[in-house]
Amino acid sequence: MHRVQILGTPRSTYVRVCCIVAIEKGIDYELVPVPLHAPVVERLHPFGKVPVLRHGDLVIVESRAIVGYLDRVFPGPKLIPEDxxxxxxxxxxxxxxxxxxxxxxxxxxxxxxxxxxxxxxxxxxxxxxxxxxxxxxxxxxxxxxxxxxxxxxxxxxxxxxxxxxxxxxxxxxxxxxxxxxxxxxxxxxxxxxxxxxxxxxxxxxxxxx
Ligand SMILES: N[C@@H](CCC(=O)N[C@@H](CS)C(=O)NCC(=O)O)C(=O)O
Structure with missing residues (x-):
């Protein structure tokens, strides 16, 4: 399986949120530290913002969507409860x-x-x-x-x-x-x-x- 990548500067609170969730889930992820408006971010995000998640060919933007994906797809504690x-x-x-x-x-x-x-x-x-x-x-x-x-x-x-x-x-x-x-x-x-x-x-x- 491809390794999850989270692109963005860790100065961004939303990048750190996604990383915290990935760590809580026990995901073997990689933080790819790119500056704001790096060309790769401009290419992948319609508004050039971070975080951006890459998982194989899959690209997801918006921290809420990224967290939802990580929480549903990977085992480990649920960060969004079932109840x-x-x-x-x-x-x-x-x-x-x-x-x-x-x-x-x-x-x-x-x-x-x-x-x-x-x-x-x-x-x-x-x-x-x-x-x-x-x-x-x-x-x-x-x-x-x-x-x-x-x-x-x-x-x-x-x-x-x-x-x-x-x-x-x-x-x-x-x-x-x-x-x-x-x-x-x-x-x-x-x-x-x-x-x-x-x-x-x-x-x-x-x-x-
Ligand atoms: N709603 C977005 C907010 C993302 C966002 O605002 N990211 C900031 C860094 S914290 C950014 O990329 N700013 C660059 C810009 O707005 O030009 C999310 O939850 O991912």
């Missing part, structure tokens, strides 16, 4: 994070530091400052959601948790979001709990492309 209610709750949190929370916390706030688009490359203060009330609100919603037991759904590690950990890890490195997370007992406990997992440890500060 319909638990599965719906996982989908709910993945969708909330991907469509509502990531656009605020990563695209609007974090990229104001990391890819500011300013003439001299310094952080885009206006964009960052304008995002802060929403950053605080979204992190508060996440803190409430994991406060009970350190999981978004049920009492075990699911795709919902795997999808959130890399984003929060990246946010700990930025001043305002880092301070909010440090003040939140629930978010700090969530990150500490999952940092101990081999899958998460392998994708924490990985070499970047």
């Amino acid at each position: 319909p209610v638990a599965a719906a709750r996982v989908e709910q949190w993945v969708s909330l994070v991907n469509t509502t929370i990531d656009p605020v916390l990563i695209r609007r706030y974090a990229l104001g530091y990391v890819m500011p688009g300013t003439p001299d490359g310094t952080p885009d203060r206006a964009r960052i400052d304008a995002s802060l009330p929403e950053v605080e609100r979204h992190l508060g919603i996440l803190a409430d959601a994991v406060a009970e037991n350190g999981h978004l759904v049920g009492d075990g590690f699911t795709y919902a948790d795997a999808n959130l950990v890399p984003m929060l890890q990246s946010l700990t490195k930025l001043p305002e979001s880092g301070a909010i997370i440090a003040r939140s007992g629930a978010l700090t406990a969530f990150l500490a709990k999952h940092a101990a997992r081999p899958s998460v440890a392998a994708m924490t500060n990985p070499p970047t492309a």
